[in-house]
Each structure stands twice: as C-alpha cells, then as structure tokens.
Amino acid sequence: MDSGTSSISWRRAPAAEEDPPETPRDALTATPWLRAVPGPVLDGLAAHAVLHRLPAGSIVFEQAETPAFAQFLIGGSVELLAVRGRNEAFVELIRPFDLLLPAAVLNCQPYLLRARVLSDATLLLVQADTFREAVTTDHAFCLAVLSCQAAQFRRRVKQVKNLGLRSAEERVGCYLVRLAEDVPPGQPVRLPMEKRLIASELGMTRETFSRSLNGMARHGIRIEGDLVTLEHPTTARTRFALDPLIDGAEEFHPLQAKGT
Amino acid sequence: MDSGTSSISWRRAPAAEEDPPETPRDALTATPWLRAVPGPVLDGLAAHAVLHRLPAGSIVFEQAETPAFAQFLIGGSVELLAVRGRNEAFVELIRPFDLLLPAAVLNCQPYLLRARVLSDATLLLVQADTFREAVTTDHAFCLAVLSCQAAQFRRRVKQVKNLGLRSAEERVGCYLVRLAEDVPPGQPVRLPMEKRLIASELGMTRETFSRSLNGMARHGIRIEGDLVTLEHPTTARTRFALDPLIDGAEEFHPLQAKGT
DNA sequence: CTGTGGCGTTGATTCAGATCAATGCCCCGA
DNA sequence: TCGGGGCATTGATCTGAATCAACGCCACAG
Structure with missing residues (x-):
C-alpha cells in the first residue's frame, strides 16, 4: 500500500485525560x-x-x-x-x-x-x-x-x-458506517481504538479485520491508517444497512420508585 | 446403521402431562x-x-x-x-x-x-x-x-x-456426559428433546449433531436412537470434562427485602 | 544508536462446520 | 390404505474465517 506516504498523518491522538480523581x-x-x-x-x-x-x-x-x-x-x-x-x-x-x-x-x-x-x-x-x-x-x-x-x-x-446474523465483512462495514453516522459526508473519522481491539469487539482476528478494511473500498468506504471516510455514503449505507435492533445504543430507562 | 433392528424400542415417550390449567x-x-x-x-x-x-x-x-x-x-x-x-x-x-x-x-x-x-x-x-x-x-x-x-x-x-470455547464435538460430548451424570453407569438415558432442538441449543446444524453423535462411540458413549449409554464413564468424563462455570445449572439465589 | 517487542499488513494454507443432496423412517390425516 | 411431511442419517462439496508465517513500522528502554 501507500502507507509510506502518509505514515505521519494518522498517528493516534493520545487518550484525552478525563476528570481528575475523586472520592x-x-x-x-x-x-x-x-x-x-x-x-x-x-x-x-x-x-x-x-x-x-x-x-x-x-x-x-x-x-x-x-x-x-x-x-x-x-x-x-x-x-x-x-x-x-x-x-x-x-x-x-x-x-x-x-x-x-x-x-x-x-x-x-x-x-x-x-x-x-x-x-x-x-x-x-x-x-x-x-x-x-x-x-x-x-x-x-x-x-x-x-x-x-x-x-x-x-x-x-x-x-x-x-x-450470529452477519458475516465478518458486514460487521466491519456496519461498524464503520455507524462510526461515521454523525459526521458530514466526506469528512474523515478516526478509529476510536487500536485495530486489534476493534477486531476483538467485532469477533474476529486482527488479520481478518485488516483484510475486511481493505475490501471496504469496494463499498464506498476509504481507509487510510486509522482514518475512515465515507466516499460514497449512499453505497456504503445501502450495502451495510444499520439495524436499530443490533446497532442501536442501549440507553438507560430509569424507573422511579414509588413509596409503598 | 442397525436402526432397523431396534426401531421400536427407542420411540420417544409422549411428554408427561403436567399439572392441570390454573388461574x-x-x-x-x-x-x-x-x-x-x-x-x-x-x-x-x-x-x-x-x-x-x-x-x-x-x-x-x-x-x-x-x-x-x-x-x-x-x-x-x-x-x-x-x-x-x-x-x-x-x-x-x-x-x-x-x-x-x-x-x-x-x-x-x-x-x-x-x-x-x-x-x-x-x-x-x-x-x-x-x-x-x-x-x-x-x-x-x-x-x-x-x-x-x-x-x-x-x-x-x-x-x-x-x-466460543468448545468445538462442536466437545459441546455434544459435554451435553451427553451431563445428561448421564446422575444415572448409574451402564444405564441408558433418553434424550430429552428432538435431536434437531438439541442441535439448536448446542449451536450447530442437525447434520453436524448427527455426525458428532456417531463419533461419540470413540469416546466411550454409545448412542442408539435417542438412548445414550456411558459405556466407559471414565473415558467419557475425562475426554469431556464438565466445567461448573459452563455446565453448572443456574440456581436462583433469592434476596430478602428488608424494611426501609 | 541499537535492540526488543507490540502492532498492522499481506500471503499461503488449513479446517471446522455449513450447505446441498439423496434416502429411509415414522406419524398422521384423508 | 395411501400419500405427504417432518425428522434423522449419510455422503459430497464448499467456504468463511482461523491459523501459520514473514515482514515493515514504530515506540521505548538501555
């Protein structure tokens, strides 16, 4: 690949330090x-x-x-x-x-x-x-x-x-589409974790993940290092349709106690 | 196989009728x-x-x-x-x-x-x-x-x-060993459900389940229709060691409310 | 600087298990 | 009595993804 040319640009930002310690x-x-x-x-x-x-x-x-x-x-x-x-x-x-x-x-x-x-x-x-x-x-x-x-x-x-319901490639595709959901089309998103961890989360080996990422070009998603760009958003979102019953975030739904 | 010779003996007993309906x-x-x-x-x-x-x-x-x-x-x-x-x-x-x-x-x-x-x-x-x-x-x-x-x-x-941790054959073996856990050695046990359902529960196709059952003879477990016999209990239990963190039943552990 | 070790990529190979297909058996309903 | 349909078995074949292997890159320690 052309990894040599842009090898500097996609270094991962150091994890943002969160709030200080607490009691x-x-x-x-x-x-x-x-x-x-x-x-x-x-x-x-x-x-x-x-x-x-x-x-x-x-x-x-x-x-x-x-x-x-x-x-x-x-x-x-x-x-x-x-x-x-x-x-x-x-x-x-x-x-x-x-x-x-x-x-x-x-x-x-x-x-x-x-x-x-x-x-x-x-x-x-x-x-x-x-x-x-x-x-x-x-x-x-x-x-x-x-x-x-x-x-x-x-x-x-x-x-x-x-x-159980999606192939390795589909899991990767849906993951990326979801990741890029909220950014304006054409704008790149950074992978939020090391690739090996994403691979784990998606239930596959590093190697398979890497290969799948390569294949993404064919579906309108460009990968450069850890930057992801939806080049053809419609193609991508059609091929990798998100299902709220799988990809939806799980929100808390607080139940209020009522006095006995 | 010899299914013809004993085709009558292993018919499944009709499901026992449970308690009558209720309010x-x-x-x-x-x-x-x-x-x-x-x-x-x-x-x-x-x-x-x-x-x-x-x-x-x-x-x-x-x-x-x-x-x-x-x-x-x-x-x-x-x-x-x-x-x-x-x-x-x-x-x-x-x-x-x-x-x-x-x-x-x-x-x-x-x-x-x-x-x-x-x-x-x-x-x-x-x-x-x-x-x-x-x-x-x-x-x-x-x-x-x-x-x-x-x-x-x-x-x-x-x-x-x-x-995720066991192969198809191991899942079958462990399932059978567990099934025969409480019966005296040498005594046959009946599969509790249709084979296709057990296959589902073990996460494999009917075909794979059927083949695995055949292979069980090699590990001291005899299968005849839906009757299972541990012929060499030690062999079987060694090859298919049960893990309480996988095979253990999940009991209820009631927590008692204490007045506010 | 230089070694060491983790990560990512790529290629070759393997393999467990799914899929496809054909057959036999049994049950059940007409 | 016959026919249809579900289940089980067995064989042949396919394939998605893991595994094995080699390499480049980078960070970090000494």
Whole structure:
C-alpha cells in the first residue's frame, strides 16, 4: 500500500485525560444511573468503598473467584474474557459508567469471566455485603441496579445477533458506517481504538479485520491508517444497512420508585 | 446403521402431562422465585393478567414489537430467535418458570428477538404497565425480578462460553456426559428433546449433531436412537470434562427485602 | 544508536462446520 | 390404505474465517 506516504498523518491522538480523581462519594455521584438514589444511601455505600486505579493489563478479577466487591467502572475500560486453559475468548467491552458482572455479586456466585483492564481504569470497589445490603434495603437503589442489569442484558443480545446474523465483512462495514453516522459526508473519522481491539469487539482476528478494511473500498468506504471516510455514503449505507435492533445504543430507562 | 433392528424400542415417550390449567393467581403462586413476594402484590398482578395457552409453533411476540405484557412462562417451552430477513438464528431456550425478555418490558423498549412456542406453552400475560408499576411499587417484587434477570444473564454468559470455547464435538460430548451424570453407569438415558432442538441449543446444524453423535462411540458413549449409554464413564468424563462455570445449572439465589 | 517487542499488513494454507443432496423412517390425516 | 411431511442419517462439496508465517513500522528502554 501507500502507507509510506502518509505514515505521519494518522498517528493516534493520545487518550484525552478525563476528570481528575475523586472520592468514592464523587464516583457514585458521577454515575448517571444512580441519580434517583437518595444521597444517604450513596453515603452508606461510599463508607464501605474504595477507589482503585488500575493500569492497562491488570487483572481485575479472575474467572471462578467469588466476588468480594461490587465494582463500578468510573473511568477507562475493561474487557471481559472467557478463559479455558491457555486460551482466552473476548466476550465484552465495558465502559463507564457500569457495573462489572453485577449478577455474580448479587447471587454470591463465582465470576464466569476474567476481567482485565484495557485502558487505565478507575474502579469503585464497594464491599459485596454492603452492596447486597443496599439492594435489599433501598428500593430506589434496587431499581437502579435492575435497570443497569437490564441494559447489560440487551447489549449482550445485540452482540449475539451481530455475531450470529452477519458475516465478518458486514460487521466491519456496519461498524464503520455507524462510526461515521454523525459526521458530514466526506469528512474523515478516526478509529476510536487500536485495530486489534476493534477486531476483538467485532469477533474476529486482527488479520481478518485488516483484510475486511481493505475490501471496504469496494463499498464506498476509504481507509487510510486509522482514518475512515465515507466516499460514497449512499453505497456504503445501502450495502451495510444499520439495524436499530443490533446497532442501536442501549440507553438507560430509569424507573422511579414509588413509596409503598 | 442397525436402526432397523431396534426401531421400536427407542420411540420417544409422549411428554408427561403436567399439572392441570390454573388461574392467573395460581400461576404466580406456582412460580418459585416469587415466593418472597407478598400475597397482595401478586393479587394486584393477577387482577390485570390472563392465562394463555399456545400450541407449538405459535409466535409469542415478534422482534421489534413493543411489549404490551410481561410474559411469565408457566408450562411448556419457548425459543428465542434472532431474525434477519428470511433466516432465523436460535438464541435461547426458555423453560418454566421464567420471564420472557423482562429487560424489554422494564425499559419499554422493543423486543430484540422473536419468541416462538416450542412445546405447547402456558403463559401468564401481565399488563406491562401493571408489571412496571409493581416493580416500582413493591421492593420484594423488584428483588425477585432482579434475581430472575441476573440468572438469565448468567445463563447467557454460560452459553456464550460454551459456544466460543468448545468445538462442536466437545459441546455434544459435554451435553451427553451431563445428561448421564446422575444415572448409574451402564444405564441408558433418553434424550430429552428432538435431536434437531438439541442441535439448536448446542449451536450447530442437525447434520453436524448427527455426525458428532456417531463419533461419540470413540469416546466411550454409545448412542442408539435417542438412548445414550456411558459405556466407559471414565473415558467419557475425562475426554469431556464438565466445567461448573459452563455446565453448572443456574440456581436462583433469592434476596430478602428488608424494611426501609 | 541499537535492540526488543507490540502492532498492522499481506500471503499461503488449513479446517471446522455449513450447505446441498439423496434416502429411509415414522406419524398422521384423508 | 395411501400419500405427504417432518425428522434423522449419510455422503459430497464448499467456504468463511482461523491459523501459520514473514515482514515493515514504530515506540521505548538501555
């Protein structure tokens, strides 16, 4: 390819530094889906919680461990991996603000997956007992967790549909079309992560992803390094039609507690 | 094969008839994970609910529909399918007592999957509003739904691990070993469903399933029609080692509400 | 500067599992 | 009694994507 000519232009910008560190209480306040939870309850959680910063590559917890904490992801990102013996299979990417496998914590059951930090992460660790206590004690908090869990479930289903119903090339195409959805046509977008990570998220190997990217030219999408341009938007959007039931973002839909 | 010689012996027994029909209130009482929910709350739900019997093959709801009811599966079984255009991909098998995609109902969002009755089903339909009202009103009910949702989530993760980490043959082997877990060695077990359904559940085609069954002889498992015998239990259990993090049943772990 | 190691690309090869096709069996309804 | 339709089996073939391998590029440590 002509990678030599433009090799400088597409270096990735360093990840923007986010808000400075915080106290446990601040972390809870910052979490959107806890907005309806009364302050005192959050205080109670914060009292038995610590903020944890972990560098990329750290293991947050291991498959088969019994949860000691409920973990709120406040910053950075974490990947969940299915492990058997020596090989790992990517399952899901978690971003703020979300809980890491709340189901295991709620049920006092072992984690089914390994969690590893992808980009330097800020986690809020709440004592598992405290967390369960809060869920059983405060209705508003219980509802919040339920919403969070429901959103996670729907995200998983969407992922399954994406993998099971589309070919590798289609997944790549739809991913790119979606990425470029909101930019004016002709304007380039930068891939938001390293390619190997996008490949994982799309359920394929680096190599297959790379090859698919090459093929995109044939469908009106130009790739230069990590810059993506929809050259023929109509062609691209027709060939790779987005389906809201697969590609739609999963919003929180808060349920308001009503007094007994 | 020798299918001719024993063609009579392995006819499937007709499905055992379960308890007779019920009232909506009875259906709720029969649901184990609602045990901790106060009677009056269940009465309230039952007041806006109907029991529905659907024959095999019926569509319970369609992908993209907005839920009008929360659906409790009381009897029979329902399969969830991802649909794109003309082709369907099996996603999950639901058995009693469980909710059909509660996440969609809770969030007032469209179903992501199609639901179709597999074996004649008894469903309890609760008005979606009533259901959400109960969740936001009663803490115990909210907890019950949360447990249910959490269990479903973990079941999905296990399924993903099974599909992503094991080959088709291993999935079949583990399925059979698990099936024969509790019977004395040498004694045959009957497959609990039609083979095509087991194949779906294991994420493969009928043909691949059939071929894998043949191969099982090589690992100490004899197949005759729909009878399965562990001829060399040690061989079989070694070759197809069960992993509790994949093959373990997902139990409910009820959380008890504590007064505010 | 120089080595080392991760990422990305490209090419060749392999392979598990799907697909296509034909046949036999059984059930059920007319 | 016959015929149609679903399920299961078996064989032949195809193919999407993984795997294996080699190379260039860049960042970073010494």
